[in-house]
Amino acid sequence: MPISTGGAGSWVHDWSDIVLPTSRISDELVAFDEIWNSWVHYALEYPVFRQECQDFARNVQGIGKLEAVDPFWLSVYFSVLCAALLMMDDGQAEELLGSENMAALNVDELCRIWYDAAVFCLHKADFMRVPHICTLQTVAILGMCFHIFGDADLGSHLRKSAIRIGRRLGIDTGHSERAEPLSTEAQRRVWWTLVIVEWLTMPYEPSEVTEKDFAVPLPCPVDSAERTTPHKVDPAHYHAFMARTARVYHRFCRAVVYDSGSLEQSVRAADDELAQIIETLPEHLQPDLSCSIQTQEDECEEPWVTWQRFDVTLVLLHHRIAINRTLQHLWTQSPGQYGWARAVSIRSATDIIWISQNWNQPVTMRKQWSIHLSLYNVLADD
Numbered sequence: 001m002p003i004s005t006g007g008a009g010s011w012v013h014d015w016s017d018i019v020l021p022t023s024r025i026s027d028e029l030v031a032f033d034e035i036w037n038s039w040v041h042y043a044l045e046y047p048v049f050r051q052e053c054q055d056f057a058r059n060v061q062g063i064g065k066l067e068a069v070d071p072f073w074l075s076v077y078f079s080v081l082c083a084a085l086l087m088m089d090d091g092q093a094e095e096l097l098g099s100e101n102m103a104a105l106n107v108d109e110l111c112r113i114w115y116d117a118a119v120f121c122l123h124k125a126d127f128m129r130v131p132h133i134c135t136l137q138t139v140a141i142l143g144m145c146f147h148i149f150g151d152a153d154l155g156s157h158l159r160k161s162a163i164r165i166g167r168r169l170g171i172d173t174g175h176s177e178r179a180e181p182l183s184t185e186a187q188r189r190v191w192w193t194l195v196i197v198e199w200l201t202m203p204y205e206p207s208e209v210t211e212k213d214f215a216v217p218l219p220c221p222v223d224s225a226e227r228t229t230p231h232k233v234d235p236a237h238y239h240a241f242m243a244r245t246a247r248v249y250h251r252f253c254r255a256v257v258y259d260s261g262s263l264e265q266s267v268r269a270a271d272d273e274l275a276q277i278i279e280t281l282p283e284h285l286q287p288d289l290s291c292s293i294q295t296q297e298d299e300c301e302e303p304w305v306t307w308q309r310f311d312v313t314l315v316l317l318h319h320r321i322a323i324n325r326t327l328q329h330l331w332t333q334s335p336g337q338y339g340w341a342r343a344v345s346i347r348s349a350t351d352i353i354w355i356s357q358n359w360n361q362p363v364t365m366r367k368q369w370s371i372h373l374s375l376y377n378v379l380a381d382d
Contacts, residue, residue: 039235042189072134075121082114172214199250287313
């Protein structure tokens with residue numbers, strides 16, 4: 001995993017500091033994004049973006065021509081390269097670079113250059129003065145990278161700015177002609193990606209946007225007959241789950257901070273809402289240690305299904321801890337009355353640790369997942 005370099009300053013100060021990938025490396029990283037990262041950030045539409053990248057690789061032969069390319073589009077492109085290389089298995093990434101004679105720079109260095117190149121291009125595009133959909137796309141993708149580089153503050157500032165820009169573009173209404181050629185559904189998904197991260201931020205901080213501030217439907221999975229991708233199941237089910245979970249947690253946090261009602265009632269209500277979400281999940285996302293034959297077949301044909309179920313389980317467990325632990329000061333005083341919340345927290349933390357110890361997939365592919373130390377504090381309080 002790349003070493004955190006937060007506060008060390010950008011590695012890219014001029015166009016000449018940017019390293020372009022070979023055509024093959026570009027194709028491989030974009031293909032990786034389409035399979036493994038696109039359903040996390042949901043900032044792009046494939047196959048359109050893939051074709052744009054292929055056209056770019058053909059037309060831009062040298063670093064001197066970069067300045068002639070739309071910097072907004074470049075910010076998206078470099079964010080995709082960075083996130084893909086970061087999440088790729090270390091051995092696979094090193095082999096890819098070595099096969100194209102780019103081993104002079106190691107994986108960590110290239111990730112950092114492309115990360116800083118994405119931010120550099122945003123500034124070159126004057127993104128704070130020029131509202132553009134590419135700003136939302138770039139920030140949504142870099143959301144997978146900020147914490148890895150120790151740039152949590154930068155990520156927070158850019159995300160809040162992107163949400164404001166999205167509202168200026170009118171995406172908060174459900175569709176904006178100013179955000180075309182992104183389709184209506186694509187606009188909604190990238191908006192929800194930013195809102196999901198904004199609302200699931202821990203510890204809680206006042207949000208840039210509340211439910212009353214926008215009218216954007218939840219991400220909508222597409223029926224197989226209408227799908228333009230060959231996927232057997234729609235990855236967007238995961239995105240819809242994340243949006244619904246974020247909405248529950250956001251409501252809970254606002255209730256705790258601003259309402260004078262019963263804290264216990266708020267905790268029970270939020271936990272019940274999470275349980276209702278679980279009940280409505282499609283079979284392939286059910287957080288169950290045992291899988292049906294159909295789910296096993298889906299995982300064989302669509303390897304990302306395993307990761308989605310893994311992420312869904314962690315998100316649910318992690319936020320059950322966050323919600324129920326708000327009663328910790330009460331369960332220490334009245335364990336008989338509030339012991340149920342303590343039991344939920346400990347059981348959830350134990351399940352997370354079990355998953356971490358028994359997970360047989362490459363951890364490198366989910367570097368953006370950060371389990372907070374609070375779960376270990378729960379066990380310590382036992």
